[in-house]
Amino acid sequence: MELRYAKTGILMIEILPDKCDFCGCCVGVCPEDAIELKEAEISIIDERCTNCAKCVWSCPIEVIVFNRDGVTVK
Amino acid sequence: MKSNYDVIVVGAGPAGSMAARFAAEQGVSVLMLEKDRDVGYPVRCGEAISKEGVEEFIDSDERWIKAHINKFSFIAPDETEVILQFDSRQEGYVLERKLFDYELARTAAEAGTEILTRAYVNGLLFNDGKVSGVRYEYQGKQNEIKAKIVIAADGVESRVGRWAGLKTHIDFRDMECCTQITAANISVEPDTLYFYFGADVAPQGYFWIFPKGNNLANIGLGVSGKVGKTKSAQSYLNSFMDKYYPDAPVLTSIAGGVPSAVTLDKISAPGIVLVGDAARQVNPLSGGGIASGMIGGSIAGRIAGEAVKMNKPDHILSYDKAWNDRLGKRHLIFNRIKGGIYNFSDEKFNKIAKSVNKIPYEKRTLGKVFTTALMNQPSLLVDVAKVFLI
Ligand SMILES: Cc1cc2nc3c(=O)[nH]c(=O)nc-3n(C[C@H](O)[C@H](O)[C@H](O)COP(=O)(O)OP(=O)(O)OC[C@H]3O[C@@H](n4cnc5c(N)ncnc54)[C@H](O)[C@@H]3O)c2cc1C
Ligand code: SF4
Ligand code: SF4
Numbered sequence: 140m141e142l143r144y145a146k147t148g149i150l151m152i153e154i155l156p157d158k159c160d161f162c163g164c165c166v167g168v169c170p171e172d173a174i175e176l177k178e179a180e181i182s183i184i185d186e187r188c189t190n191c192a193k194c195v196w197s198c199p200i201e202v203i204v205f206n207r208d209g210v211t212v213k
Numbered sequence: 214m215k216s217n218y219d220v221i222v223v224g225a226g227p228a229g230s231m232a233a234r235f236a237a238e239q240g241v242s243v244l245m246l247e248k249d250r251d252v253g254y255p256v257r258c259g260e261a262i263s264k265e266g267v268e269e270f271i272d273s274d275e276r277w278i279k280a281h282i283n284k285f286s287f288i289a290p291d292e293t294e295v296i297l298q299f300d301s302r303q304e305g306y307v308l309e310r311k312l313f314d315y316e317l318a319r320t321a322a323e324a325g326t327e328i329l330t331r332a333y334v335n336g337l338l339f340n341d342g343k344v345s346g347v348r349y350e351y352q353g354k355q356n357e358i359k360a361k362i363v364i365a366a367d368g369v370e371s372r373v374g375r376w377a378g379l380k381t382h383i384d385f386r387d388m389e390c391c392t393q394i395t396a397a398n399i400s401v402e403p404d405t406l407y408f409y410f411g412a413d414v415a416p417q418g419y420f421w422i423f424p425k426g427n428n429l430a431n432i433g434l435g436v437s438g439k440v441g442k443t444k445s446a447q448s449y450l451n452s453f454m455d456k457y458y459p460d461a462p463v464l465t466s467i468a469g470g471v472p473s474a475v476t477l478d479k480i481s482a483p484g485i486v487l488v489g490d491a492a493r494q495v496n497p498l499s500g501g502g503i504a505s506g507m508i509g510g511s512i513a514g515r516i517a518g519e520a521v522k523m524n525k526p527d528h529i530l531s532y533d534k535a536w537n538d539r540l541g542k543r544h545l546i547f548n549r550i551k552g553g554i555y556n557f558s559d560e561k562f563n564k565i566a567k568s569v570n571k572i573p574y575e576k577r578t579l580g581k582v583f584t585t586a587l588m589n590q591p592s593l594l595v596d597v598a599k600v601f602l603i
Contacts, residue, residue: 162257164470166370168385168438175349177333178249178371197438199390199446199468 141212145188158202165194175189219357219521228489230317230364231510237324239518246332253314257469260308266504277427278306289566290411290559344484371491375403385438387474392446393433473497498547
């Protein structure tokens with residue numbers, strides 16, 4: 140399985156898009172502008188992400204998770 | 214649609230609509246772009262506002278007022294309730310924001326603003342280091358459109374300002390991470406806003422029940438992103454509902470973020486100004502951002518219109534001071550008070566509630582409640598004194 144790469148090594152931040160409410164809370168705290176959010180679409184911009192996990196802590200409904208093993212390309 | 218405008222507003226919330234309206238009222242051409250299908254929906258808000266905050270911009274209209282508020286109820290961790298009635302001048306509302314935001318956008322349109330929904334702004338244009346327009350996606354196609362001034366009203370995300378080089382992201386500890394439901398069969402007083410405090414219900418934040426008439430209510434909470442490290446807002450909401458309203462039918466549930474901090478250091482740069490949540494203009498103590506966003510938007514819109522008319526692009530840089538004089542400086546103090554209150558222990562909240570309840574009901578004012586709270590935290594007194602002096 141192919142891993143995704145962040146700015147700092149393998150990407151360990153995973154969004155579960157089916158659970159997302161597209162509220163923008165995670166985008167507001169991301170220091171790297173590494174989250175793209177449209178009306179009902181969300182994604183991480185891998186090459187900007189530093190795996191800092193601030194988005195994980197800020198998501199009110201636990202949609203972003205920290206995945207130590209690395210996120211794989213779907 | 215034209216290929217260039219004097220002013221482009223990104224985001225059609227209260228701040229964007231007021232910015233658009235006040236710019237258009239100066240006779241300049243204005244386009245407002247909104248990524249969602251509808252202006253005003255989805256609603257990520259408790260919908261409480263003061264009558265005064267509304268009427269600075271629009272006459273009150275029962276079509277979008279769901280409740281008239283004249284009492285606060287503060288509930289301490291040990292469930293001691295402090296009720297505070299305010300006089301009629303201080304009336305508040307719980308809005309139907311879907312209709313309210315729609316109406317604000319309509320007034321912007323009436324002033325001459327063009328509006329396009331489902332238009333997702335994903336970049337800025339630059340000319341000589343100055344912002345000169347936006348890139349946006351519409352119906353699967355990428356477009357560019359020029360503007361003399363861009364007003365970023367893109368809410369909590371605040372990405373547009375970043376593309377212009379402004380540092381807009383907010384410390385996760387200052388983000389109030391919220392979940393809210395609108396539930397039926399909630400029999401609370403229809404004229405009272407309820408606020409719950411304490412480590413079990415909403416640490417470093419508060420829990421609210423805001424009535425919307427006919428036993429409907431907005432029920433939700435915000436907790437600091439710091440709290441979210443160990444427990445999410447959603448789990449706090451679930452615990453509360455299980456305990457108090459296990460069978461309440463839920464008509465809406467949403468997530469959201471309130472940037473509860475002071476305004477950004479810089480809210481203007483050549484060719485661009487930021488308004489509302491995007492500029493972090495929320496009252497950091499209450500988390501209310503409808504009224505302050507409209508105020509920020511109106512100032513920015515007026516100044517942008519003037520800058521175009523006078524052909525003086527640098528005039529927009531005077532917006533920072535105008536905002537700080539109107540509300541920004543006040544928010545600095547509110548933010549310090551928030552820092553104090555959010556660190557109160559449950560015992561302290563309980564003690565304060567009991568002391569306040571000793572004040573006779575008729576004599577209880579927000580000022581007296583504050584004074585009582587402050588006897589428990591004298592260092593805050595100086596900050597509060599400043600709020601009342603400004
Ligand atoms: C759960 C919760 C409860 C709240 N309760 C209250 C309350 O009771 N009282 C109160 O006063 N305040 C409350 N607030 C705060 C209040 O909702 C906000 O401060 C207010 O909506 C800010 O207005 P705004 O116009 O700045 O932003 P918003 O209303 O968020 O509008 C921003 C708009 O920009 C659009 N947008 C974003 N990015 C783009 C893009 N790239 N391209 C095009 N469009 C874009 C968005 O779709 C949105 O429509 C609450 C907030 C939350 C989350
Ligand atoms: S904070 Fe959570 S719910 Fe909100 S947009 Fe981000 S991932 Fe989705
Ligand atoms: S981990 Fe940090 S850098 Fe990556 S998306 Fe989340 S907040 Fe942004």
